[in-house]
Amino acid sequence: METTSLGGLKVSRIGLGAMGMSVFYTGAGRVDEQGISTIRRALDLGVSHLDTAEVYGPFTNEDLVGRAIRGRRDEVVLATKFGLVSHTGRPGADSTPANIRLAVEGSLKRLGTDHIDLYYQHRVDPDTPIEETVGELAELVAEGKIRHIGLSEAGPATIRRAHAVHPIAAVQTEYSLWTRDPEAEILPVLRELGIGLVPYSPLGHGFLTGTIRSLDGLDADDWRRTNPRFTGGNLERNLHIVDEVHAVAAEAEATPAQVALAWLLAQGDDIAPIPGTTRTDRLEENTAATAIELTEDQVTRLNVLAPALGDRHDEAGMAAIDR
Secondary structure, three states, X not given: OOEEEEOOEEEEOOOEEOHHHOOOOOOOOOOHHHHHHHHHHHHHOOOOEEXXXXXXXXXXXXXXXXXXXXXXXXXXXXXEEEOOOOOOOOOOOOOOHHHHHHHHHHHHHHHOOOOEEEEEEXXXXXXXXXXXXXXXXXXXXXXXXXXXXXXXXXXXXXXHHHHHHOOOOEEEEEOEOOEOHHHOOHHHHHHHHOOEEEEEOOOOOOHHHOOOOOOOOOOOOOHHHHOOOOOOOHHHHOHXXXXXXXXHHHHHXXXXXXXXXXXXXXXXXXXXXXXXXXXXXXXXXXXXXXXXXXXXXXHHHHHOOOOOOOOOOOHXXXXXXXX
């Protein structure tokens, strides 16, 4: 597995997002042992970058990751997130110093470790100045409880303010052929400041694999059933994107998922996606994308695809994104 650097933090070129093993997607939480086996197989393949969060479950996903890496901690760049669970009783997002102290201790315990390699603010807390939040995180770095600081779904101004207090290693946001938003403002700021980008949902919540052409087969509580890009006719209108990915995949003798990931990797060495899966065969397929080299013509064809229709989150989810 190739590696790259996120603001000085060495990670595998492709990581593994563990969220879907526990929540939100069809089949989540049914067989923990399958998720544990997939994580361990990822380590065997050289995937070092594992991503979770306390809110996934809540708490159950961190516990699963902790069990999976037991005895193999030194092989892992461990990332988790705080701020969407308030341990102080405050409603809404909570990135106060008091909450951070409580959150990190819980995550360390569940993950079975004495340090977190990359600790993200999950969403920007509009009621707590980012300088206070990052100041407390800097204290945790000094104490050795965390090694690097990250932000998730933070806007350019917030990123600059945070980085002025303490170096930010990575920003996590949705980025793929399905969601090109970061290209306009986020990526230029990250590259100016030397911060890495960690795209979550790099396969468009499974859409870019080409296996979802309708909502049939999804669990009743699958998150995609309420996502604007999958509902109101937008799923059908967005199929032109995956159809072109399919066409390029046939030319490249690759799968659509591999093409989608290869396109993302071609956008820069400072980009380290974290596709999620519960299955070892899909994991092996995703990691093999590092060997796919798209031609200049293929990249151009994918670059000019019309954007997906529909917001990438529902109204409440979009309101929580700092812009």
